[in-house]
Structures are given as structure tokens and as C-alpha cells.
Amino acid sequence: MNTRAKRLALPLAGAVAASGMIAASFTTSAQAAPKPASETLVKDAATAYSVAKFWLEANGAALKKAKEYNWDAKDVTKLVRGDMNSGGTDDGKAGKVDPTGSNKGPSGKVKNINLPRTIGKVFFVDSKGQYRWCSGTSIQARHRNLVATAGHCVYDLDGNKHVMDKWVFVPGYHQGKAPWGVYVGQQAFTHYNLSAYEDYDHDYAFVAVSNGIAFAGSKEVSFEEYQKWQGDKWIKPVEISREEYGKCLLNLGHCWAEGKDTKAELVGPDYPGAVLQRKEVSKQQYDRAKTGKGNGNKLGEPVTEPVTRSEWLKIKSSPGFKGRAWADKRGNYYITRYYVQEWVKPGSVRKYYRDTFHVALAKDLGALGNVVGGQGLAWNQKVNQKVFVFGYPADAHPDGDKPYSGLTAKHCYGTTASKVYKVDAFKVAAHIALKCSMTGGADGSPWLIKYSNAKRLGLLNGVTSLFHDQDGNNRVDYSSSPYFDGETYAIYDKASYVQPLKLVGPQGEVRS
Numbered sequence: 001m002n003t004r005a006k007r008l009a010l011p012l013a014g015a016v017a018a019s020g021m022i023a024a025s026f027t028t029s030a031q032a033a034p035k036p037a038s039e040t041l042v043k044d045a046a047t048a049y050s051v052a053k054f055w056l057e058a059n060g061a062a063l064k065k066a067k068e069y070n071w072d073a074k075d076v077t078k079l080v081r082g083d084m085n086s087g088g089t090d091d092g093k094a095g096k097v098d099p100t101g102s103n104k105g106p107s108g109k110v111k112n113i114n115l116p117r118t119i120g121k122v123f124f125v126d127s128k129g130q131y132r133w134c135s136g137t138s139i140q141a142r143h144r145n146l147v148a149t150a151g152h153c154v155y156d157l158d159g160n161k162h163v164m165d166k167w168v169f170v171p172g173y174h175q176g177k178a179p180w181g182v183y184v185g186q187q188a189f190t191h192y193n194l195s196a197y198e199d200y201d202h203d204y205a206f207v208a209v210s211n212g213i214a215f216a217g218s219k220e221v222s223f224e225e226y227q228k229w230q231g232d233k234w235i236k237p238v239e240i241s242r243e244e245y246g247k248c249l250l251n252l253g254h255c256w257a258e259g260k261d262t263k264a265e266l267v268g269p270d271y272p273g274a275v276l277q278r279k280e281v282s283k284q285q286y287d288r289a290k291t292g293k294g295n296g297n298k299l300g301e302p303v304t305e306p307v308t309r310s311e312w313l314k315i316k317s318s319p320g321f322k323g324r325a326w327a328d329k330r331g332n333y334y335i336t337r338y339y340v341q342e343w344v345k346p347g348s349v350r351k352y353y354r355d356t357f358h359v360a361l362a363k364d365l366g367a368l369g370n371v372v373g374g375q376g377l378a379w380n381q382k383v384n385q386k387v388f389v390f391g392y393p394a395d396a397h398p399d400g401d402k403p404y405s406g407l408t409a410k411h412c413y414g415t416t417a418s419k420v421y422k423v424d425a426f427k428v429a430a431h432i433a434l435k436c437s438m439t440g441g442a443d444g445s446p447w448l449i450k451y452s453n454a455k456r457l458g459l460l461n462g463v464t465s466l467f468h469d470q471d472g473n474n475r476v477d478y479s480s481s482p483y484f485d486g487e488t489y490a491i492y493d494k495a496s497y498v499q500p501l502k503l504v505g506p507q508g509e510v511r512s
Helices: 045-065 192-197 223-228 242-250 283-288 309-317 368-372 486-495
Strands: 036-040 095-097 119-125 131-139 146-149 165-171 183-191 205-209 212-221 233-240 255-258 275-281 303-307 324-327 333-345 351-366 376-379 386-391 410-415 421-423 428-435 446-452 457-463 466-468 478-482
Touching (some): 036 192, 036 486, 045 119, 045 183, 045 212, 131 165, 146 368, 165 205, 183 192, 205 486, 223 351, 283 333, 309 324, 351 368, 376 486, 457 478
Antiparallel strands (some): 095 376, 119 165, 131 146, 146 205, 165 183, 183 205, 212 351, 255 351, 386 410, 428 478, 446 457
16 A cells, blocks of 8 residues: 555645746546645734744843754654655645745855755744744745644644744845844644644644834934834933923923932941041141041052142142142152041932833835845656755754754755655655755755756745654764655645735834
């Protein structure tokens, strides 16, 4: 019996047209269409804005706090050969959706391989409240707003089978930066068998995302503008003088005061919180003063400083001067001052403030695919193909070695195995496999066939689902992906109908 017979089969009548047009016809046979699982991630633009703010505020502190989605060592399994051969596709003809590119912004290189502009990290909060990330990619769709990743990076399969919280995609993520903004997940689609039965044969997800958003600083506004502002806003107090405070009150401004004016009190040196001050005295008073700790006792040695003749004359004639003004035989002028101790309880000063009003400026970046482009999609392909895999590994190998940081993208390249593989622990009957040492954090990494290094585009034909140790040395040496078939395309097509939300208006205000 074919290992993929457990899937609901949906034959394809033909391939999909090129040039970004998404079209395919399905035969109406006795075989039923796949039942997609769909979950709403955010209900409106205001909620999506708050999710973007969660990840971006404080210079992306939450992004930097996130850790890779990690696997226990016992979950790094060994692949067992399945029974579908290299040409086996049992639910229809091969098909594809062509990619679309974008020339906006730079992109990096890894060992002479041009990184796709479409790849990035997906960030989310799991059921334990932990900040996590996986890898993902933008893919071409009707509204240019789809992200492909592993299903377990969207649906929390750790017991509750709910979607992850605060889900976003950050394309081009590099060392804590979001160069092309943040795209908030609106609605997630996967195969029912994954969400209901944790069947990793369908461990993929397509997530429709909002328009991109980036925060562009802030500005001070009037109180009236502040009241009307629908976006993020805050009040910042600024200290002002007593005179300014008086004028503010006359103009019915937003000002206030706190504290009161009190004089310093002379206390003993052992009084709690006593502060040592110096008091200038005459030479005669200094000479009569005692040494040691206490009010009126000497405070160090006399202080002598050279001055100019004009300064000497001015200081010498000033009414409050108590020191000694003198000159040597060479015509150099000096001032000597004498100090004694004063231990005081500090006084206080009433302070005056004015409220200033500030609003956060946010920018709508447009649809994801218009900013970074989108990879194509291919299904019912031969398994023995050359493929590039791009992701952000960071987890340790089972032996504890941790060669990756997750701060920058890495890649694997090779030819997928000529057979599909089984992993009973994850209900896998037909995964495609590639020799690759990337570890956790690379979950959801796109598998791109027919990749053009010049265009940075190819066809998505898988996503990293599981990690494997084939030679038994406690190190990841293989990754595997679900086999993309006509059911995969059907779920992708369903997701492509969701239109992206615009989170902010032309002035940076939050849309309701």
C-alpha cells in the first residue's frame, strides 16, 4: 500500500500559469478536497498594530530576547526509507507558481551565494509565554502577502494545538535588525491532519500577513493633536523655572509643581543622612578651629590658587572675601581660602513642570511581496532534485556543540534523496530528505528548487520540518520536509485570498 494513501487526495488538472497569475483547475472526482485548518491570528488593524509594537518598541528588545524554537535531543530522530520512488506523485500532475522579485534594498551573501531577499524569521510567543523564532520566506500570492514556514512554527502542537501568539514575520532579519519592517500574521492555514492529529506529513503553514510597518521616531504635538491621535502616544514632563510656571498658569497650560522650599538645617556629623558642606572663614577663625570631625572644625588644608592681577584686585576688594590675597617677590598673585566643616540636613526646593505631548510615527511599508518579492511554489515534483535551504539555525546539536548563533542566515545545498522517508514518532510516511547540519531555529526554512543566484528567486518545494542524526554520532546531519503535493497547493491557494490589513494611515495614525 502506498505510504501516502492516508492523505486525502485531490488531483490537479494542470499546472499553474506563470507571470504571477495564480490559477489552477481541480477535477471533481470521488476523491475529496483536503480540509484546511484556518485560524485568525489578529482580528483588526488596531490589534495588529499592538503586536508590531510589542516586537519593535525599545529598539526591538523583544526580538533580541527571543530564542530559537528548540528540540529535545530525543526528538532528533533517524530516517527510515518509505516506499514512494523518485518519480512517485499520486495526486496529479506537477505544477508551479512563478516567483516575483523586488529590487528594493540590499541583501547579503553567504560564501558567494546571494541570500534571497524573501527569507527572514518568524517570531511568536508560545503557550509557555516564551519568545521564540523559526525561519520562513515570502512567497508569491494574489495579494503578495503570504509567508511559508513549518506548521509547528504557527500551531503550538505542545498539547493545546492552538496558534502561537503575537506572530510576525521579519524579512531580512540580521543581527537584531528589521531592515524591511515587521509583517503581522493575520490568518494561518495548514492541513487539518497537522492541527488535529499532529501528522508531520503536513508540517507546513501559509500565513497571510498585514502590510509592513516600521516605526519612524516621534514628534511633539499640541494637546489638541494629542487628544485626537489614534496611534501610540505619551506625556513627558519637562522641568521649568518658577517664572515659566507662573506664565503657564496664567495661560491655563498643562503645568504643575511638586515639593516645597525648605532650608538646610545644621546637624551633627552622625545625624542620619547628614551631608558635609564647607564654610569659608578668615585665617584667624581657621587657626582657632580644631582638627577632626565636627561642625566648625578644619576642613582640610588652606587652598591656594594663582590668579591674574586683575582677578586678584577684584577678589581682594569683594565684600564677602574672607581669605588672604598676597603676592610674592616675583610679582605672582595668589588667593588663599580657609574652610571649616558644616554638617547639614539638606533642604529641598520646590520643582515646576510642564507636560509635553508626544506621538509615535509609524510608516506603512506596503505588501510584503512588493517590498522583498516572493518565491514561487512547486508541487508534485520529483524528489531527487538540487535544492537550496536558507534559515537561521541556533540550537545545539544533541552532543551539546552549538556552532550557530541565529543572528545571520545560513544555507545548505545538495540533492534530495531519491526515496522518501518515514519517521514513525511524528507520523511521517513520506518526507523528502537532504544532507544538512542546520539545527533548531532553521525550522520552516524554505527549500528552493531551480534557484537563480542572480535573481535570488526559485520555487518553494518544501520547508524544514524535522532534524535527523543518520550516522548516530549525536549531531544533526539531515533535515527533512513534507512532500508538497496538490493538497499543499490547495491550502496555499485558500490562503492567497486573504487581503492584507493596512495598520497605519498616511499620517502614521492607527487604523481602527
